Amino acid sequence: MTTDTRAAAAQAIAGVLQGGSLNALLPAALETVSSRDRGLLQQLCYGTLRLYPRLYPQLQALLDKPLRSKDSDIEALLLLGLYQLEDTRIPDHAAVAASVGATRALKKDWARGLCNAVLRRFLRERTALAETLGPAARCAHPQWLYDALQTDWPEDAEALLQANNAQPPMVLRVNAQRASREQYLQRLADAGMPAQAGALAPEAIYLEAPADVALLPGFAEGLASVQDEAAQVAALLLAPGPGARVLDACAAPGGKACHLLERHPDIALTAMDVDEARLQRVRDNLQRLQLHATVLCGDAARPPALLPAEQFHHILVDAPCSASGVIRRHPDVKLLRRPEDIPALAAQQGAILDGLWPLLAPGGTLLYVTCSVLEAENSGVIAAFLARREDAESLPLNVGTPRAAGNQILPRPGGPDGLFFSLLRRRAKSPA
Template identity: 55%
Template sequence: MSAGAAARAAAARAVGAVIGAGRSLDDALAAATGALQGPDRALAAQLAYGSLRLYPRLARWAGLLLARPLPPRDADVQALLAIGLYQIEASRVPDHAAVDASVEAARLLGRARHAGLLNACLRRWLREGDALKARVAREPEVVHAHPRWWLDALAHDWPRDWEALVAANNTQAPMWVRVNCRRTSREAWLARALAAGIEAEPWDAAPDALRLEKPVAVEELPGFAAGDVSVQDGAAQLAAGLLAPEPGMRVLDACAAPGGKACHLLERYEGIELTALDVAAARLERVRDNLARLGLEAQVLQGDAADPASWWDGRWYERVLLDAPCTGSGVVRRHPDIKLLRRPGDTAALGARQQALLDALWGVLAPGGRLLYATCSIWRAENAAQATGFLRRHPDARAVDFGEPAWGRRAGPGRQLLSGEAGADGFYYACLVKTA
């Protein structure tokens, strides 16, 4: 068997599940790599994430090599061709190894009759790749490795920044950690990390955040098992400070899973009474696991935040965090499948859900209380427009002026952090106060 053929087969299964069945890459990769050992599992992940990050470009190139498009049932073969092209064009894998291992992977997938096709396509690319690339070199999908509708939407919402956003989406996101301030300080943990050969930089905007120079396995993070540190992007860590609950307050994290923001609130603000709510029972297990590792306590509830009558006990919450379901357009660096799975109409559909959640949760917020609206999106329709619309519908609401903090830019009544700025994910925050 060619070296790495099993990893390439697993990567093709995962990518094929994304492009053929619309599965998320995380779920598809977990299912495809279960039988692989460490190095092969890491290689499969690298190939799957890398090829999906550039998939619009790779798919266009693959189309030049095929006499006719492959049918949907052959999505894993299409994926394997894209992975082969990715290795030739964007990795350090020797060309002959990329071809041989891709052909062998086809056999491992039970696609022996496609092995010859893959071999011919990839060897043709080695001979004629430069000429073939020149034929489509100016097509937007090829230049920017994004669907055309996505590029149009970026240019509409961010005419001065869209190219920087595209570039950020096409790179691997850095690894961030959150130091548990209940157990240690950022400076003390950083010293331990440096002693272990892990270099990191603090971010002034988030007092518990460190951006690692290179990603490492969580088991290598000093004190991870003991709860000294967690993995969380710097942008997501801004939520706790913006909500700023006081001791004795009831706090609701309305869409809590997997629990990073809820745990950060409990770490930073002792004496609060926190409820972690989520509609999905399976995802709440992640919340419980995170609370247990960190030695924190919260009420964990299953329920639809848009239907408080099904779970609310009638007692006001002084603070509500709504990390709303959204397109995820700000976290494409971490989840490159998003730009393939999303469709132009998704923003409107999710916008209706966001509006329903905002309106429903306003009813559980105490007079004088604060609701923090957050998304990991960069689309204005989900962010500034959503918060502005809420203020129009609710005369008893006013927006908190964040001033000019060391992150993001003004966007309607809130602030927008664009993907890649300060190395962080794209996030939106708007803080809404219920007037007494």
């Protein structure tokens, strides 16, 4: 076990620089440090990745020559050193000393002088370095995403950029089968956890400060779950009736499926996902919340043959996407996504809609959801689908900002994530 928090953070960040996901890398990193240092480790990882598009060009200007690929851990250590100097309350001398000291834990003593020189030079030249940055880098966004936001949301781009760089709130969903929101707010108050009700979803609660779920009253017994308020809107929009057959086609980790069952315990719900490993999260959530659903591994673009045509009254499609609406929760998106990913994702989203549509009963509805704010993945996908399906029609929604073929909730600091919704109905067959 290493006790050097910055070395552990640098190794996790290096994994992201090499193409890994922070969600996959962080749990192992947290296990290497003491419990009291886990909060700092998370802050260093999330903060460094959140500001990466701003920090990286400054680091390159401070280096005499690029680092070798095998020294990505040192590059990550330098980046998190810059992050501490630029965006934390850690005293400059402490940030420099601790970062330099981490070279030993990484077993790269040769980098000690380099780290010290780079960070101290940054302190001397930070103002001049900042002036060399372009608009996208100053806003800590990759150029392609900055341009896309300016194009798709010209009046809201500045607010979106700020929201993407903010720390996200911790939001809970009260289990309506077990308690009212007012009752759970009182439980939180009694536990010394200030919170307030959300404005969009009747079960949503915003904690004033993040907390370990193990400390939440009744969490283990299923009284509440962690779920952003915008994600909770999906169950409100789908609104299945008693006895309805519902398919959650991209269900993992199960938040929306469980919310549907909490609000409508008498529906017959099938939770499907293409990833068998992630389906275990669905099963775990169902068990903790004492809910029942049929759990099935299958590809939504090519549904299993055991799902008959026209079987479901409602289908929920939480489609794989760029995650451009939840960057504040997944800052590694700024590094891992590329502009060429968007057309590929749009094609995948269209294939999922085409694959699932035959399973929807005439008169039934399909709710298409993404955690993206990019038109190419949202209205663009829905407009193309409507153009090739004569039996599909778009229904109006009363949420967020109306778009060409759906509605968008935009992310905002202290508020919900950015999600897109489009509700489609399959027209009933004409009498013969």
